[in-house]
Amino acid sequence: MQTSSSTETDETIGSTGGAAAVVGREVEAAEESELSRRDRRAAKKAAKMAAESRTDRKHAMKLWLYVAPLLILVFLFSYIPLFGWIYAFYDYQPPIPLSESKFVGLQWFEMMVQNPAQLRTIGQVLLNTFAMSGLNILTSFLPVIFAIALNEIRAKWFKNIIQTLTTLPNFISWVLVYSIAFAMFSSTGMVNDLLMNLHIISEPIKFLDSPDQVWLKMLLWNLWKGLGWGSIMYLAGIAGIDPELYEAAQVDGANRFQQIIHVTIPQLMPTYFVLLMLSISNFLNNGMDQYYVFQNAFNQKWIQVLDLYVYNVGMGQNSLSLGTAISMLKSLVSVGLLLLVNWLSKQAYARRRHRLIRIQQSRIVYWVKE
Incomplete structure (x- = not known):
């Protein structure tokens, strides 16, 4: 077992x-x-x-x-x-090579602030530059208005015609623009001939030779040439606006004008402020070609901006070293403006974000209390 x-x-x-x-x-x-x-x-x-x-x-x-x-x-x-900045520290006289030119250090920079005549000239040039750049900034909202008005045109064929006619001048050189202006507004131009034939005036009006309202004339020519081109960015912005915003505004009883005020313009403001900041950073960069073709002995004092003055000093007066020194200072100031605008934009963004956070926090507190 x-x-x-x-x-x-x-x-x-x-x-x-x-x-x-x-x-x-x-x-x-x-x-x-x-x-x-x-x-x-x-x-x-x-x-x-x-x-x-x-x-x-x-x-x-x-x-x-x-x-x-x-x-x-x-x-x-x-x-x-930028390597050409070295000319600002020499007394360069072409065709003498730079290696044989005399080194003068900061002589040209000192002359700009110590020579009374040079100081007065630079002061007038800066006044012209600030005035024309300021007018361009003050009228920077006109492309926004033009884009909104163009967007409201219902007839597509008419809208395309207007957009083409207003954009085309941007592709015309300033030399051709001056040719058109001379044919129309010179002492023997079409406008003076018409006014004299109608016995409205007895002597030709000097539209181009007069120093009066030079800043305003340049502004008008600049607007005529760039208004249509400047509105393209805003037309693209309008096309990207959410249609539901317009539908919600219509439900609330908003008419077309109220939709523009409360929907279209607020949606375009970020684009507008970005372009405005960029234009401020280029405050000293007016360009030269527009003012070069319109300048003459009568209006040179009021039309000479910084870029044109640098060209006239360097090429007209054969003082390349002084022109380089002025251009060098202009570039440094432009970089400073760019950094300032960048800092201001960051500060504005931070304040806006802080404000939005505070609004959200207040809403949360309100919901909790409810």
């Missing part, structure tokens, strides 16, 4: 041990299977990340290829010419 009982016990232990071994192998197999699944998932994730990394690198490379020509142009025409 004991033998059979021990035998049964051994069999039971053996079967139990076999079952445990089977279970152990199954557990090990399950663990190995789980590990293999994890490994496969990890491998797939790693492969996916590697593929995404390669895609990102290819995309970044494409972006760099797109930007590379612009960077090359900026480097060639904006940074390499």
